[in-house]
Amino acid sequence: MTVTPTICELVDASIRRHPDRPAVVGPDGEVATYAMLDARAERFAAALHAAGVRRGDRVGVCRWKAADTVAGLLGIMRCGAAYVPVDPASPPERNRTIFEDGGVRAILLDDRTAGSIDGVPGAVRIVEPPEVVEGGPALVAPAPDDLAYILYTSGSTGRPKGVCLEHRHATSFIDWCVRTLRCGPEDRCSSHAPFHFDLSILDLWMPLASGGSVVLIDEALAKDPRGLPGVIAERGITIWYSVPSILSLMATHGRLDEQPHDTLRIVCFAGEVFPLPGLRALRSAWPEPEFWNLYGPTETNVCTAYRLPAAIEETRTEPFPIGPACDHCEIRLVDDEGAEVSPGTTGRILCRGGPVMRTYWGRRPEEIEAFVRLPDDPDGAAWYDTGDLGSMDDAGDIVFHGRRDRMVKRHGYRIELGEIEAGLGRAPEIAEAAVWSEVVEGATVIHAAVAAVAGETLSIIRLRGHCGRALPPYMAPDRFHVMTALPRTSTGKIDYPALRAATASD
């Protein structure tokens, strides 16, 4: 099986084959054909080229979902540059930090975001690309090992870190998706995740590589379990992909019995564990489609996949396994010394092969602790240590056992609790903050204990306002606990067990 080397080549092949088929359906229902997508991408590429963007550069993207945003991403890659998408709903300060860290040469904005980002040194702002002059510039297409995109995820020190993916990493994954989900020109695939989230790689590039359509769901509707079933019905979605939490909410609040779902043939979810009660409710409302649980951190994209049985046994009490390794990568479970663990024993989940990232932006791969070599293969390719724990069951599927560190998942987003602590610490009235999480009925609940600087009184209303300015919405703590001082261990570290105990009855 040959893997086509760049995202651009995959999409270009669809453009040549299906110029008049719908490529992108906008949130308002407006359809862009492949020929239209091609022309718009060319305009963005020409504008970026005129702004000095060349192969190897990075271009920031702070745009809401629209067919033109997809064209912009394609235009960036046609210049040989990598796209760096941020969340338009995140605080502008965080987005500016990301663009400065990535050293972006240009930033694509839209009418709604144009006022939010300014003053990124060396970056040209582009809102509406001008008409392409005759012929257009001579673009240098990317090579398979050029960066296609950098996705910034939560960093434990409070600064987001950029996961660098090359075209060949993306296309090895896209190739797997197209084959496994049998995606073709008749498919209409949901784009539920925002573009800075790694689920968007499947959402966008799998259908566009297969001549199918991407159906964009705008950011407000994406959070509305009552509105989404209507989108599936009206747009005739055939492949759905999202985090489990919104599917759970659709099952409990979405009145699924009032909307047809007969076009839906595949439902994929990833990003967090799907708690069984919600999964059962969804399965009984939607018994026909295939259900796939996909697993993988941003650094590897999807690396294991599990197809759920048609019926969920009454006796099952545990979540389903995350499955075996996909055929475009290798997975190994090892102990702390790097020796492979026996079946049934919990070990670290390592991955290497096709989809694994090059590095974090600004770091050399050999500086990254998560890239490890194993004692039985010291000269072989490095493995990426996901930080997740798992064990192999009797059927050869991996059972997920959570994290080793302070990273948690909420609504599929990975969150370093340290980033929340750093964000809270920027409030002038907060002397110190400690953040921890617990899982309640399958959902992550984030707690923050805060102590005020002398002479200040902390108000929950003001703390929530501060979170809105300092943190992405999904990082805002659910519960605040105001304390006079945080408990510390004898070595001066925050005493988290004591904190949990002291706040348990709040």
Next chain:
Amino acid sequence: MTAEEIRDAVRVFILEDALVGEDPANLTDDLPLRTSGIIDSMGVIRLTSFLEDRFGIRVDAHETGVENTDTVNAIVAFVASKLG
């Protein structure tokens, strides 16, 4: 049900759901709840379920926007209009 009874129930829900530890007096009737980040997208879903269960109304997808949910006053007016 009077507007004051609706208001009391809505206030108790918001204080218990999003503002545990806050002085209830600071939850004024015109305090922005959505645009200030006090009620996030998950909070809206919980609020909507609460309103349906507590008042026996049906809330549709297009009715959960800021215009009906950003302040205690707006929520009370919305519920009252549903109850007729």
